[in-house]
Amino acid sequence: MRVLIAGAGIGGLYLAHGLHRAGVDVEVFERAASPDAFAAGYRIHIDRDGDRALRSCLPPRQVADYEAACGRPPRTFAFVDERLRELLAVEIAPAGADSGHRSINRYRLREILLSGLDDRVRFGRELAGFEQGDDVTARFADGSATAGTILVGAEGTHSPTRAQLLPHAGRVDTGVDGITGRVVPHGPPAELLPSAFADGPGLVLAPGGRNLFVATHEDYLVWGLSARRESLPAGGIGDLVPDRLHSLARELTARWHPRLRHLVDAASEVSGFTIKTSVPVPPWPAGRVTVLGDAIHSMPPSRGIGANTALRDAELLCRNLTSGMAPVAAIAAYEQEMRAYGFAAVKASVQAQRQGLVANPLAFSASKAALRVLNAVPVLRDRVFR
Template sequence: MSTAIVVGAGIGGITAAVALQHCGWEVTVLERAAALGEVGAGISVWPGAAAVLTELGVKGIEQAGALSGPVGLRKPSGRWLVGAADLGVELPVMIHRPRLHELITAEFGPAVTVRTGYEVKTVTQDDTGVLINDELRADLVVAADGLRSVIRTALYPQYAGPRYSGYTAYRGIADVLATDGGETWGKAQRFGVAQLIDGRAYWYATANQPAGQGGDLAAVIRQYGSWHDPIPEILAATGTALQNDIYDLPLPLVPFAAGRIALLGDAAHAMTPNMGRGACTAIEDAGALARHLTAAPDTATALTRYDAERRPAATKLVKRSRQIGQLGQLENPLARGARDALMAAGALVARGAAALRR
């Protein structure tokens, strides 16, 4: 039986473990944290990722219900700029991140072994396999060890690594039903709301500030508590907020394959969260990797095909997501006015085109 080591037990890593298990591989998952699990608020599951999870037998990824109110983009006053329906935007399933992690790991079978509290320090390889910490050996290593990947750094020491976007993000879960959804764009600030499949409201906010400055729920309430309804109600129903400075990886991305090592998820293509595609792209990576390992005559060919498929797709998302963030975080009032006018005009054009098609 072919053997694989997956380094990192985030969403991408555990999906890769399940996918490799489905291909008949024996998998060891190495996780640096003391326990298996995930920290976070909401996560969007787009159709491509949902299809991969469904194929792997993961249950519970379904749309429980639609928002009862409008969804789209508006200003802090509440004035709508554009509605999702005007642009024909497909909405993802929203789920609590720890819950998604549980649903995926529930599919671990006897072919998957998990070792927690294990820190990867060295990786070496030859024509026959890969050696981790001069101790663990496998036919394949999947590096799913995140934004500051130890394995990516070892493979590509010349690569610049993570770059700061210029803004931080707050995330939280409120024990209220989200009726309206979408995002609100202000001066260098954004606030988004979505309904989770369990009925609670997931929210996120962004603000321009230097890296490392920090922040908490009280800071969010000070900055966004006077924005339009239902934002004040949602914040009042929130117990705590997570805060993370936002980074991505600079382009061009490094190759996703080197010998018998495959990069996956944030280790390969960390992107800003502006499109809600980061974890979904990692899930799609896992599905593609397993597909190529099954179809190709050998591991080297499979990884070459994996890189050829996934790197161009991820590059587009990294670039587009960063551009959206730059638009959303504009500070100059003239630039913001032009941006908002263009969005409103685009909505009118889209509505007119839709009317002509009827």
């Protein structure tokens, strides 16, 4: 069996590692000219299942590199209002215990996943299309082509593989724009960080359909400000330059607690984004081409499970392809299971985004009251957030 993977993202590289270790002939084709194209980006959340999957797939040296690159495991997740009044504090792990959750820079994780695959990854090879028959032929933008047993599209949200295989599987605009900021403090990050976020990340819920995600890492902090587009000046962030984005973030948080305003103001790197999401796709006939990760079930970042769902895809597909099943049967079994949990993750992420961006004043007050009730009843809180 020869497996062709389009896209050297986290899911595609994980799959390549798993197949390569199992003795499968695998080759990865990446549009970017070099690994340096991955340098931009923040840390991502790896949950217990994603952490277990990475440890089971990677060779010992890469596992050691992964452990060294991970940030301090979070102990709590806090919800506060724009005046830093506590709404809810959820314990992820007791003091001194390992939560099993990790955070790692996306670029660094890709570096780790690339190591050990040096002769298997081809940069500067953008997939243009494919042809299926007794095998599958991948055709590239430079005019070249290669044949394999199966093709896996792991190119992310703008996947050419998905566009040809499932042209009806589009993405929709959620009506939410965001601004992210990276803060490198002059002293310890804890001195700049509000105490509510000292032991883990958190979310500031503010009136008008706005929120602010805050997380700290060893030597820097990140924040992400999200808002419903109708609440933004000029109808959204559009093509605003970083300085204007930073000014807009200051405007949107002008009446918040001084510590939050200071955190927003202190960002040295600012960028904007528009949140889109995939929609469920009815089952399709299995063949020699399939997709994984954001190529099929991209979702809002509101639950931090996009990368973990891609890892789950790659682990499942690798297990099926190396189980002895015929390739098309292995893909059919993968797609049936992936559609169920993948689009369930999309639905949960969209719902979490809506709950965190309540614009109606009465509904917003009710939402805050519900969080305070959960906070006051630990048994109920633990059941809801387990």
